[in-house]
Amino acid sequence: MARSKPTGASRVDRPANGAVGWLMRIRRGDTFIQEFFSDAAYGGKRASQRAARDRYSELAATLPPPKTSEGAMSVRNSSGVVGVRLAREGTDAAGEPRESYVASWRENGRDRTVRFSCSAFGKRKAFQLACLARELRTTDREVLMAKLAENRKAGKSAAGKKAAPKKAAKKAAAKKTAKRK
Structure with missing residues (x-):
């Protein structure tokens, strides 16, 4: 099995410049730390890699956790629900666009998705699912x-969540339309 590089470290091999070793970088919020671990200073390639990995682990433990976009509404979101989008892919035999609502999230480092066809479930039910x-x-x-x-x-x-009564929803929609005019 191939060895994986340590998180936050990159190999630098530029003997002409005297730069042979591992470059460790970590960014958390406004803090950015970059350190070079030379093979010559640490006694070899594996030792410098271990030192870079250890330093990264040390910094990761003291700095705040990285910010993620999990649960954040994107400006491109048109469904109004985080992680749910309307996908339009090709056309069916009648020439109508094939649409489905897709839910997506990350679980244990893997992307998970499930899609619900608007033609099979209807647009409203597909969105709800x-x-x-x-x-x-x-x-x-x-x-x-x-x-x-x-x-x-x-x-x-x-x-x-408790659904709003239909009359109240219609009244709110009519009010919104009246404001636009």
Whole structure:
């Protein structure tokens, strides 16, 4: 099995410049630290790599955790739900665009996705299922269908929140339209 390079370290081999060793870099927020670990100073390639890895681990333990975009709404998001998007891929036999709602998230360092076809479920139900999949972080369709039925029976939205009465929703939409005019 091939060896993997240590996190935050890159090999530098430039003997003409006298730079042969490992370059360790770490960035956390506004803090950026970069250090060079020369093979000559540490007694060889493996020793300098170990020193770079140890220094990275030491700094990672003292600095705050890295910021991620997990749960942040992107400006490109058009669905209004983090991790849920409408995918349009090709056309069906009738020439209509094939659409599906896709829920995505990271789990144990791997990307997970599940898609729900708008033609199979209808646009509204596909969106609700994708929202549930994202919230529950599961690709098990049976669990999702059961949870959706349970939420509908309890009068809740796809996200499990109490659904607003239809009259109030219509009134709010009419008010919004009136403001635009």
